[in-house]
Amino acid sequence: MLRLALKTLRYRKGGFLASLIALFVGAVVVQGCGGLLETGIRANVKAERLAAAPVVVTGSQDYPGHAVGTATDPMTERVLLDENLVDVVAKVPGVAAAVPDISVPITGLADRPADAFGHGWSSAALSPYKLVAGAKPTASGEVVVDSTTAKRLGVRPGERLKASVRGISHEFRVSGIAESRIATQSVLLFSDGEATRLYDRPGKIDDIGVLAAPGTDPAKLANAIDDAVADRGAQVLHGDDRGVAEFPDAISGKQNLIPVAGAFGGLSTMVAIFVVGSTVGMLMQQRRREMALLRTTGVTPGQLRRMVMAETFVIALLAAGLSLVPGAAFGHFMYDILVEQDLIPGEMIFIQGFIPQLAGFGATLFAALAAAFIASRRVSKVRPTEAMADATLQTRWISPIRMILAFLFLGGATALAIVTASVMTGPIAASTAGPAAMLWAVGVALVSPGLCRWLAALLRWPVGWFTGLSGRLAMLNASVRKVRLASAVIPIMLATGLATALIYLQTSQDDANSRMFADGLKADAVVSSQSEALPPSLVDTLSRLPQVAGASASVSSEARLETVLDPGKGDNDTTAARRVRPSRIDLQGVTASGARQTIGHPTVQGDYGRLTGDSIVLPTDVLDDSGKAVGDRVRLRWGNGEATTMTVVGSFTPPRGFDYAMVPATELLPRTTTGVLQQILVKAKPGVSSSDLKAAVAKAAGGVPGVVVVDRAEATVAHAESDESGRVASFLLAAVVVGYAVIALINSLIVATAERRSEFALQRLIGSTRGQVMWMMSVEALVTALVGIVLGTGVAAGSLVPFGLALDGSVLPSGPAWIYLTIVGTAVALTFVTILFPTSVALRAKPVEAAVAP
Structure with missing residues (x-):
């Protein structure tokens, strides 16, 4: 049968080419999407500035109560470590040195927007950075600049350098120039005391770089350190995983890439299976006369099916082999697009191993063989004397299996449509509406x-x-x-x-x-900066302008409202500890004095002016569902893992499906990864024109590098484009x-x-x-x-x-x-x-x- 199949392919070049193209493209698409999914799951990031540390200890991004690395919904802001953990790590056998590391956002250099970070001089050994000119920083106001940045800015030891930290301008004396063969980011190295002051996170650090004693195995050392810091909210990394501590954006990138790749892979696989199946099925339909003739000459149904399956297997095997290199290239092409659009960080390493290749081959082979078997089954079971007439008519299409599948797909699509319309609200409804389209397509195709x-x-x-x-x-x-x-x-x-x-x-x-x-948006002007950083003090400066009725900071993040549950039964019928049920909610940080004038949604109860300290304004439906009222206290876990009991000081009604809570910006900013204020909302006094307001605000904020002031219409357009x-x-x-x-x-x-x-x-x-x-x-x-x-x-x-x-x-x-x-x-x-x-x-x-x- 295999010999006959190969000879048949030689004389059916059109059908052979059509099947080959469908199988090849299907395998390429599935492999590429599988590569994206594997990249997201592994989330490997090459270490640069921490490359000399074989082991890195950083804050665990897993939600409290989950085992490290098991949470599917991690914290959205960087989780910090307690600085006393440095001594604990230093005492682990095999540790030569435990070096604390902090990252200070540098948002401007030499009066120009910049994307750089400042660190303490002691952490220079983690790259390592080596002085090539000047001396290390020893006092406040001194800084060492990496050689690439120094060359770009044209600065030398002894010269003065203006640097903005979270939008606040400082001036430093360049004490030296340092160089690293690995690190590519712009870096400023301060004295340890200066770095701690600028970091402004008392008692906290970003991570700990561990230098191992000679001859120590990094994997074993990582396990030993993990045992020492267990239950301390820390995560121990080694190998390619170390880069996550250096590039925390990889965590959010992972959360973005996995669902995107899953959607890509799921829909693409279904389309590939369906397209391959229908293409092969169509080609089999075209050969019904040929197969009918074979039946009349004495070929048995089993021989006919084996011939068709052998033909299909040969084509699928060839298509799979041809798709290996293009499949990886296609996956990398999609990865590059996602990186270019800032959906995922470029530091993530694209990985496409053998599993996506097997998935691409398996999906297309299964579809092809299944379609070939189904298409050849009917003609192979027809009596030889009836086969020729049946091949000519091509009218029968209904079969029990087809009807069952059609019922399942159309029923599933109907169920998803009902769930989307009656249960879902807001943009989250797309999570069920998208798959419904594919189910409708397959169901309609079957009938x-x-x-x-x-x-x-x-x-x-x-x-x-x-x-x-x-x-x-x-x-x-x-x-x-x-x-x-x-x-x-x-x-x-x-x-x-x-x-x-x-x-x-x-x-x-x-x-x-x-x-x-x-x-x-009720504000008449929105203030931002090309460096995406504004000094928090600018809010008060703008609010005092004679043209301004109110000004408010605008900070975004995510958090969880935690409902404390009654104790349950644990193992051996013992009473378990009290548990919490988290509910994700977006946060908007605002300034109490200007919130009422700049926010478009008025309060239903309470007042935005009371948003100070540990207070929160919640959506009315969230408040009703939780059984709380204004004046009650709720438990909020911020994006960085900290938990605070907040007092509800008001409620408001946001658009359906777009629930978010409002908290004081002064409380939210220190709990974000960078602590950077990106926007300020400004409301004009009655009678003040938009142009006069923009001119006054721009003048007051003129000392901020790259400041941008836009009116409400321009801000709306910019939001849509961003x-x-x-x-x-x-x-x-x-x-x-x-x-x-x-x-x-x-x-x-x-x-x-x-x-x-x-x-x-x-x-x-x-x-x-x-x-x-x-x-x-x-x-x-x-x-x-x-x-x-x-x-x-x-x-x-x-x-x-x-x-x-x-x-x-x-x-x-x-x-x-x-x-x-x-x-x-x-x-x-x-x-x-x-x-x-x-x-x-x-x-x-x-x-x-x-x-x-x-």
């Missing part, structure tokens, strides 16, 4: 022959009326050959439906976010999935049309002209495109309508109409090109020769 028959019957008379005899012949073809029509329609439905759903899901979210921002991460991820996902579907569309239609050479020849032998055949195929292309677009629009609607109801109560998605028109126009154009071009090629042959050609 597409029946749907195509009804739609073709609906179009038969109007199309025939306008297109004449050739058009009526085309409609008869579509009505009789519903299985063939469905094979051509499915890729169009898939591309149209998924493109419309995925793109409009994102545009609807963008529009809702923009409305939410605009509704919540939220790129979700948009890039969604559009990239749409491009990958829809791109593959388009390739399948082109592949399927070209093969399906080229296979009809004998049919075209027969038409010409009985008197049809070349123009009449082309016109007939043009009508068929139009009908195919219309049916595919109608089904695709239905698939998109099944996802977008529930999402719109959950987002803002609208049944229509937000976004420009030209997106849908472009999708539809592209689908129509591709359909016409991929049908008419092979038709034109097939008509070049002489009718007599084409009629007898295989």
Whole structure:
């Protein structure tokens, strides 16, 4: 059978190439998405400034109560260590030195925005940094600059250097220049006392670099240190994991990349399996006459199935081998796009091992073999005397397995649609609306022959009326050959439906976010900086301006509201400790004196002016659900892991699905990773024009490097443009999935049309002209495109309508109409090109020769 299969492939180059392309592209896409997922799971970051420390101790980002490295919802801000942990680590056998390390955000150098960090001189040994000029810093006001930064700024030892720390300007004397062969970041090295003062986190440090004694195994040393610091909120890293301590953004990058890669991989795998399956199934349908003839010559059903399976296995094996290098390149290409758009940090190491390769090969091989088995099963079971007639008709498509699968997929899509519309609120509804689109697509594809028959019957008379005899012949073809029509329609439905759903899901979210921002912004001006850092004292400076009615800091973060649960039963029926149930909530840090004037959502109870100290203003629905009231106390765990009991001083009603709480900015800033104030909101007094306000604010903030002052409209536009991460991820996902579907569309239609050479020849032998055949195929292309677009629009609607109801109560998605028109126009154009071009090629042959050609 294998020999026969190989010989068959030699004489079916078109079908062989079509299967190879579908399998190859499917394997490449799945491998690339698998590489992204593996990169996110491993989250390896190469150490630079800490490269000389074989072991690094840093704060555990896991939620308290989880074992280290097991939490799926980690803390969002950097968790700091207690500085007394340095002595504990230093006493572990095998430790030559335990060096505390802190990172001070340097937001400006020489009156220009900068992205650099300051550290204590003692931590220079962790890179290591070596002096190449001058001397180490020994007193307050002295600094050592890395050689790259010193060359760029043109500074030498003995000169003065202005540096902004969290937006606050300082001046230092350059005592020396240091160089590292590994570190690439801009670094300022202060005396240890100066660094601690600028760090401004009393009793806390970022991490501990461990220098090992000669001959000590890093892995064993890491285990020993882990035992020593157990239950102290610390995480011990070695090898490639050390970079996470140096680049904490890798933690948030991991949290961004894993769901994105999971969505990529899940949808891409489903599309790959579906496209490969339908392509192979279509090719098997085209060979029904050949297989029927084999049955009449004595080939058994088992032999026929083994031949088909052997052919498919050979093609899949070849496609898998060809996809290995392009699969890795495709994964790295997507990784580069995500890095470029700041969705993930560039310090994360892209990794694509053998598991994604196996997944790509396995998914496409399974789809191909399953499709080949199902397609060959029916003809192999038909009696030899009936096989030829059955192969000619191609009308039966219903089977119990197909109907069961259709019921499951359509039922699952319906369930997700109901959950999206009735349970979900806000942008989170996209987590169920997106998968629903894929389930709708697969379910509709499974019943597409029946749907195509009804739609073709609906179009038969109007199309025939306008297109004449050739058009009526085309409609008869579509009505009789519903299985063939469905094979051509499915890729169009898939591309149209998924493109419309995925793109409009994102545009609807963008529009809702923009409305939410605009509704919540009452300020007339927004102050920011190119360095993304403003001095906190600027809030008071601006609030005292005669043109200003109020000014408020604006700081964002995330936290958890913790509900304390009653003690439960632990092991051996002993009473367990009191537990908490965390609920994630966004935080907005504001200034009490200016919050009422700058925030667009008025309080329902209480007053923003009471937001001082350990106080919080909660959304009314959160307050009601928790059974609390204004004046009660709630437990809040900040993004850096600290827990505080807060007093509820007010409530307000944010837009549906966009719940967030407000806290004092002075309490939130020290609990963020950088402690940087990025924005200040300013409200003008009555009668003050926007231009006068902007001019006054700009003048008062003129000493801040790169200060930017915009009005409310400009701030709204800037907010919409700045939220790129979700948009890039969604559009990239749409491009990958829809791109593959388009390739399948082109592949399927070209093969399906080229296979009809004998049919075209027969038409010409009985008197049809070349123009009449082309016109007939043009009508068929139009009908195919219309049916595919109608089904695709239905698939998109099944996802977008529930999402719109959950987002803002609208049944229509937000976004420009030209997106849908472009999708539809592209689908129509591709359909016409991929049908008419092979038709034109097939008509070049002489009718007599084409009629007898295989």
